Amino acid sequence: MDLKPNIVILSTGGTITGEAIDMLSTKDYVIGKISIQRLLQSTPSFQSIANITLEEIANIDSADMSNAIWLNLAHKTDNLLKDSNIDGIVITHGSDTLEESAYFLHLVLKSHKPVVFTAAIRPFSAIGSDAIKNLYNAISLAGHKESSHKGVMVVMNDKIYSAREVSKTHTLNLEAFNAPNSGAMGYIIDGEIFFHTMPLKPHTQDTPFNIQDLDILPKVDIVYSYCNDGSKVAIEAFVKVGSEGLIIAGSGAGSIHKTPKDYLRGLLKKQAIIVVKSSRVGAGLVPLTQKELREGFISANNLNPQKARVLLMLALSKTKAIKTIREYFKKY
Template sequence: MAYTKKIVVIGTGGTIAGQSGSAEDLTAYQAGELTIDEVLAIVPGVENYGPFESKQLCNIDSSDMTMAIWMELARTVQAAVDREDVAAVVITHGTDTMEEGSYFLQLTVQTNKPIVMVGAMRPATAISADGPLNLLQAMQIARSPEAVGKGVLVTLNGTINCAREVVKQHTTGSDAFGNAFFGHIGFVQDGIARFYYESLRKHTAASEFAPLAADEMPTVALVYLYGGIDSNVLHAVLQTKPHGLVLAGLGHGILPGRIRQLVENLDIPVVRSSRTGSGMVSAMPNDSRHGFIVSDTLAPSKARILLTLGLTKTKDRAALQEYFYEY
């Protein structure tokens, strides 16, 4: 099929652009070495899904991603989807912070056009590098009429995932991305993107955080709780004066007594989430009394993104809680 409108391909680096001196190196490599044009050049058949327009936003290991870069990315994507000659946007991104970056775009870009984020678990120089096929399948998703209106999508290993739910579940496996609670929303097979579900939560065109307007973002801290945690750990975090706090609690977002006593009277919003990686954190009687917000089914990393954006609109805890039920 001949396409007339472009896919804008934005490169940010990551393993998909990584290189090593040995084809056997699967973890000892340098991320963000190849440009986006060099990455595209090693994808057989990608020309069948053009025309393309490429942009190199940055070329970094995604462990070095910052809110400032994601804000620049959101504005770059918004500018692309606002153009009449653009059908979709594909973004290459490192996998370590892909779950956060994709959700940030899900909330801050106003469009119904497909936005697909893709990465790789093996560098471009590795035996059986997964980047070329992942990127080709990202193009196939971007060209699918079924991808319209589904928000930001994440693809690796032939799976299609919603940005709200997707998490990295394995350190090195090519099938690292998914969600144990919700599963994949679709798959790519034989060049065809097939969808079975979609997110019913607000996103992209329906998001009140889009298009991104803020020039600066509030600081929100994320603390992982554990058995025997000393309150001094949290004291150290609070001394940095964050505007909000997300706690990756035990089980159902449970806070140890010494931690609960410390945070129940804070003058900043506190979100209870869970470190378990699956399931819902629902409200309990003490939450409303102490002003705690619950994360619903959002992973702690994503709860931090939503609280950050929520604080650009309001400090009211009831209103912030509604965001967690709506987005």
């Protein structure tokens, strides 16, 4: 009797499928030249840990990830997880926007089964590639008996992260991912799984966000705040093209330069848009003053701007009530 878990790998492209121009290159490579099947065939160890099937969802640089691919990926993953013969899902992804895709699925999937994202910082054909190890660890985690009920997870460089907490914090180093506010959930050593923490915030089956009837996502954009800030022009443009919400990547604890902030106050007074204050710092909470609360600003809690955007899109698919959206940011 075959007791190995049944794991489906959904491929979306990224460096993990990249072929370097030469073995020393970590930046000059072509995405999509090496299939996940080839990675699996590179070592017999993969066959010993799971029964694996593959499906390609996309073959892109993750900088080109879109809402349409997100929705397709979420629908596909949800449907696969309903199959009693499938024990877990691994999603291979480019590292640049992995944290956003993982958090999106963390909020919308409706299953307790393991879903694990992984990527590579160095292409498979480059010296010191992390592609094989990360993929092996992700499959091991997706098939592990203790991996259920933990939401979407990310595996990079032998560490396990919650999709809500993880961020890419280095451009090229193999230790490219961290969870600045919480740390790793656990570790993987030679395929053995060690969990130390659990996600505390609700996810997957315990969120109100359901994409089954969604064909499009509300338009939400990000505006960066800086010295001598001229982002009022960008805000005007985003409003003109139909943005329903804006995430402000503020300085420090979410501070916004006075010129764009005055303009945002006017938009909030007219109820023209939803505005969420986040921070460009990368860690820590964003508090609101009593005046900001009265004006209608929303705190991103400790979500970075790109993840705050994910949550606001899903929030706006349910409601435009500021009070309710504030509660979403506190809870999820």
